[in-house]
Amino acid sequence: MKNKRLEERRNKISKEIDVFVKQSFDIVDRIHEILVAQGKEQKELAVLLGKSESEISKWMTGTHNFTIKTLSKIEAILGEKIILTVKDKVEEKSFV
Amino acid sequence: MKSKIDIEIFEECEKVNFYTLRFQDEETETDKFLDQFPEGCENDEDIDIIIKWIDHIGQRGALERYFKPESKRNDNIWAIPIETVSLRLYVIRLSDNIVILGNGGIKTTGTYNEDPFLNSCVELLQEVDRYIKSRVQSRRIIIYQKQLLGDLTFHIGEKKK
Numbered sequence: 001m002k003n004k005r006l007e008e009r010r011n012k013i014s015k016e017i018d019v020f021v022k023q024s025f026d027i028v029d030r031i032h033e034i035l036v037a038q039g040k041e042q043k044e045l046a047v048l049l050g051k052s053e054s055e056i057s058k059w060m061t062g063t064h065n066f067t068i069k070t071l072s073k074i075e076a077i078l079g080e081k082i083i084l085t086v087k088d089k090v091e092e093k094s095f096v
Numbered sequence: 097m098k099s100k101i102d103i104e105i106f107e108e109c110e111k112v113n114f115y116t117l118r119f120q121d122e123e124t125e126t127d128k129f130l131d132q133f134p135e136g137c138e139n140d141e142d143i144d145i146i147i148k149w150i151d152h153i154g155q156r157g158a159l160e161r162y163f164k165p166e167s168k169r170n171d172n173i174w175a176i177p178i179e180t181v182s183l184r185l186y187v188i189r190l191s192d193n194i195v196i197l198g199n200g201g202i203k204t205t206g207t208y209n210e211d212p213f214l215n216s217c218v219e220l221l222q223e224v225d226r227y228i229k230s231r232v233q234s235r236r237i238i239i240y241q242k243q244l245l246g247d248l249t250f251h252i253g254e255k256k257k
Contacts, residue, residue: 021148061177
């Protein structure tokens with residue numbers, strides 16, 4: 001059962017917002033997945049990044065606007081890819 | 097005087113049921129929130145983000161890490177996180193599968209307690225949360241998967257039995 005009022009507004013949401021929220025959720029789920037795989041907690045990521053734990057919690061909610069610089073720092077610290085670009089995908093395929 | 101309030105379903109999603117609260121003869125608390133931010137208002141985009149956030153939570157589950165901790169007490173009161181402005185929609189997160197949406201607004205003070213309206217939004221949820229816990233203990237309410245079953249009517253202000 002969908003809420004009628006939400007549904008009316010939902011139908012008018014721009015593609016830009018749609019993509020933004022999806023990507024933000026995908027990014028935080030990927031970071032979480034890496035942390036779990038490495039046996040790390042959010043507070044350890046905070047220490048490694050020199051940020052407060054509450055700052056990291058804010059990032060992990062699915063509505064944070066990550067900058068490329070922040071994502072690069074996280075990738076460098078965790079040693080894992082967070083975002084795959086089209087170029088990455090093409091290179092991956094060429095190795096197969 | 098006691099006020100009658102019901103918990104009712106707001107929206108059902110794949111992994112999460114979103115409930116809301118309704119005082120007798122009034123619109124739901126979440127409708128009151130939406131009334132504050134009609135289409136075309138200054139915060140239109142933020143409301144769109146909240147709606148998309150609800151969609152994703154509905155598909156991915158209401159995991160604690162997606163919510164913004166709001167109340168300092170040991171309760172289930174959280175806010176839907178919006179970073180650009182201090183827009184708050186307060187919720188009770190009962191489980192990974194059940195969320196009760198309340199009311200909220202723009203936070204212009206350091207804490208919600210300093211704003212009488214936002215404080216009343218949070219206090220209402222805190223009271224309902226306490227009643228739910230008490231009724232779950234006495235089995236008047238059963239949490240089954242994403243459903244809240246049983247006696248979902250409260251009289252706010254009534255003394256705990």
